[in-house]
Amino acid sequence: MSLSYEGTIPSRPRYGQLTPRPGSGHLFVADGEGADAILALFAGPGAKGMLATTQIVYMPGPTGTDKSAELEKLGADIFFRAPDYSTAQPRLKRLFGSAHMGLQLYLTGTEGLIGQAQRDAIEAGLPHTAMQTEHRGSTVRRVQCVHCKGITENVRTDPFVCSHCGLNLFVRDHYSRRLAAFQGVNIDAEDPGQVPPQVERFA
Amino acid sequence: MSAGAQRLDVTVAEVVDVNPLIKRFRFVRTGGGALPTFSGGSHIVVDMDDAGTRRLNPYSLMSDPGQTDSYMISVRRDDNGRGGSLYMHRSVRPGMQMQIGWPVNLFPSDLRAKKHLMIAGGIGITPFLAQMAQLDRIGGRFELHYAARNRTLGAYMDELQTRYGARVQTYLDEEGQAMDLKGLLTSQPFGTHLYVCGPKPMIGWVLDTARTLGWPEGALHSEEFLAPPVGQPFEVELARSGKTIRVGAAQSLLEALEAAGVDAPYLCRGGACGQCETDVCEADGTFEHNDHWLSDAEKASGRKIMPCVSRFRGARLVIDR
Amino acid sequence: MGIEFNKETFRDDYTFKNSPAAVRRFPFPFPEDDYMYSVNMEPHVPGRKGSVFEHTFDVDEHYLAEMRDRELVLKSDPLRCQSLPHMTLAGWDLLELIMESKARDYPHWFELHKSGDRWTWINRPMEIEQSFTFLKDDTLPYGPLEYITRQTQGDFTLQDQRDNTLYIDAGTVTTQADWSLDFDVGMAFHEWHAPVPLAHNMGVFDRALKFLLKLQLGSPVRRFNWTMTVDPLLDTSPENYPKWGPSKTTLTMDTIGKRQHLRVELQTLHRLPRSNAIAFPIRAYLASFDDIVTMPKWGRRLHRVVRDVHPDLATYKGFIRNRDLMVQWLSQYDDGKPTSPGWWPEPE
Structure with missing residues (x-):
């Protein structure tokens, strides 16, 4: 599986290709x-x-x-x-x-x-x-719930249910190097219960 | 806003002959009071009135950043230079009133560093004097390796060894003392940052060696102020101000702009900071890009010039000033 | 001088209110009838007497109530104030800048006495007298950034300059327009601005960064930003979005004037002396639509701005769902007459 950077934002990490470099x-x-x-x-x-x-x-x-x-x-x-x-x-x-x-x-x-x-x-x-x-490999994401701060590993769908607090989160491309995680934000805060169907975006 | 325009009125409090080539100057605020606090690695631009010719040269602040009652700089005399250092050596005396710019730091300590490894050559010691004083106060871990031609020119060696002990290592070329750079660079703990200031060949040697040994760019820091090189005189049309000016052989384009009363921004006047970057409107000829700022692609494009150190040879140059 | 600090809340019963004097000095952010991003920076020099930029750090009638609100936020979520280890020196720089500015600009409220590194700080409104050793971390009850920002209105970030960019490596953020310090701390300039729509392609952030990298000691600058908030809630954090998000769904023509607030950020940028970092205070001012329309020029102009703003911006600023309602309500205060340039109110 390869990642697509199309339409993404500048905080989303980009990856290169490993090459030998001089070093001790x-x-x-x-x-x-x-x-x-x-x-x-x-x-x-x-x-x-x-x-x-x-x-x-x-x-x-x-x-x-x-x-x-x-x-x-x-x-x-x-x-x-x-x-x-x-x-x-x-x-x-x-x-x-x-x-x-x-x-x-x-x-x-x-x-x-x-x-x-x-x-x-x-x-x-x-x-x-x-x-x-x-x-290389799977495109599943590590996502932090911005509300409870819990991290859900291997997220496949968008939206998904926070494995800690149970809120429905949509997955942003906004990424924190310090937390090594993408950001998940409650999708139905303004209209509780109105959650779009989960789409498998990451595999 | 014209950067570099804010100035401080100072009075020369002291001029000290450090050795046959180097003089040290101490400035206090005219009328009294504290000077602005600064960070180690900062420089000031000294404004000189050399018998009608205005000279603006950058010098690293070497005094302890914690002391704001005065600023100190050291100036190495360059007999073949354009005259700024000669003016400082010959004409600047205690009691004289001068103007300097506010401190600007293009060579800051990276405070994330687990350790600061500093390598100085000759007069390149000056920014490190301020950095070490500051790091010492806040508990930063540092080590200085300081090379000079001989003990006379190693202006601050004794003083530094007394103050910092084993954290300062000195090397005298004429006594055959060579720095084991490779050994030094392969034994530094993970998270060390490397700083180098000195003559151009030394900076190149240190940075190239570090890269070869696998040091990442993000941990390499260097500072070199270029003196504007002497060249052929040339003419420049100024699109915005509608003037045509002539740049003299020993004059920089930036100085020619200033002499013509055109407000041009600057910070370092040495090709390092990028502040004076100017768009080229038209050019028929060859650029002499001497700066460290523009990328190779930008230099090749012929669309940009750094007026502080770069020149032009050819039929016509029009810039956006 | 002569200001009484309001007894008011920014949560629960929302007793926040602006006095008529506070409305008159409200920093209305639109110099023209339309709005798009720009690098709208100008020198942060003392402005018109009585205005929010008369002093380096404005202290107004909401001071004590805002500090009380910050205390409550930090109590429930200490991660709203963070400083990466290398930013402590920048925290001291900020503490010095604020203490010296306030003691100079408001001597009846604040005093700073120095005897070498031994400093005594007096904050009369908050009834604080603190002696400490400058640059000695353990002589204050909190780190320097947290200590001083618990006594200063507005959010603060501290930005470290390296790699030809700025990194948001410390901050106190409790009155934010829906962004998380805890998530963003450590990011580079283009990264923490990543979620902002349109502006990247316009080159706004490239130009702003280029400008800021050259920001000089002794020459601070300022700019405005703005957004919309339902109810006078300072803490519109993403962390608490599930709590405040639903408030947007309950506006009506009868309540919007009182409940819908224009939220203006007076952002200033200061190069710090010892750390070479940049301090970025973000001071938020709230005014209800009812407050705004007491100035006829502002009422007319706000109607036009809200009506014509790019939908992506209305979405990003979180008011797209109420935009039609806002326009409908505000149109009552727009008679179509021309407005004068600039943001100062004009007597009519």
């Missing part, structure tokens, strides 16, 4: 189909020499895609499979805490994964413009 070390964080972006990078020119200083932190995607085996075969210095981001997070924070400038960060997979890893790297002091990102 290379940290890849990926989920699901993000594995394909890493495999593509190492199949391309200028990347083989990086393997000895590469660490890959990988977790299955929200739709169950798990390409651990293929990634492990790449022969990176370190390969680590986590069941999900919350499990990988302490490891990443530990890595950032002891890393030096020159470490290259490559984030790929779903927007939720990219956003959360980016948020944690920013907190560790890296400018958000410093990391490479590439979207």
